[in-house]
Amino acid sequence: MDKFKKIVYILALLFINISILQAADLKHGFMGIKWGTDISDLPDFVKVSEKQDVSYYGNPKKSYTLFNIDVPYVTYAFHNAKFFAAYVDVTSIDVFGRLKDHISQKYGSPRTTLRFAEGQRIYNWKYQHTKIKLKLYENEGQMKLGFYYAPLTSKVNKAQREAFPPPRKPAFPLDERRLGEAMEVFGF
Numbered sequence: 001m002d003k004f005k006k007i008v009y010i011l012a013l014l015f016i017n018i019s020i021l022q023a024a025d026l027k028h029g030f031m032g033i034k035w036g037t038d039i040s041d042l043p044d045f046v047k048v049s050e051k052q053d054v055s056y057y058g059n060p061k062k063s064y065t066l067f068n069i070d071v072p073y074v075t076y077a078f079h080n081a082k083f084f085a086a087y088v089d090v091t092s093i094d095v096f097g098r099l100k101d102h103i104s105q106k107y108g109s110p111r112t113t114l115r116f117a118e119g120q121r122i123y124n125w126k127y128q129h130t131k132i133k134l135k136l137y138e139n140e141g142q143m144k145l146g147f148y149y150a151p152l153t154s155k156v157n158k159a160q161r162e163a164f165p166p167p168r169k170p171a172f173p174l175d176e177r178r179l180g181e182a183m184e185v186f187g188f
Helices: 002-028 093-107 150-163 176-185
Strands: 046-051 054-058 064-066 069-071 074-079 082-090 111-115 120-127 130-137 142-149
Touching (some): 074 150, 082 093, 082 150, 093 130
Antiparallel strands (some): 046 054, 054 074, 074 082, 111 120, 120 130, 130 142
16 A cells, blocks of 8 residues: 555646756746747747748647647747747647647636637736736637746837837717817817
8 A cells, every 4th residue: 555655746746847947948938948048049940921920830740739639830939039928729629728738727817818700719827027818809700829928929019119109099080078179179
């Protein structure tokens, strides 16, 4: 019986250590690549696209398993050649559900955002400086999992806001408050 208890304790410690190592990996990077790594340090990566000052790369020589789930491909995003985000296309609603359940067990219940007009459902988790987003685009039938290193992501977002400022609000049509002010100005 004592031998059985020792085996159970050893297995429990192994499980805890593996969980801590996986969480630590997400704290410092993603799938063995540290946040902020320069693309020049990743010779097997191939550029797949570019949008403004963000470049997207993949490693065709590697197969991926994420949270004990095989995924076909991971796209890595770099801003000014520094790694800040990773994206996984989710291929089925079954895989989506398994990912959601696993991430929820590991990082707690997600904050959920619903955008009915776009048919979008977004599950958000946060671990240390890493944000995790699991997105379901119901209208298009697409699903995506994203990992974002917040300190670099905020710089990317700021740079893109400066490069592409939001359009000014049009003066017309007037909302109720502004319509009331306009009526007062015209004496109505």
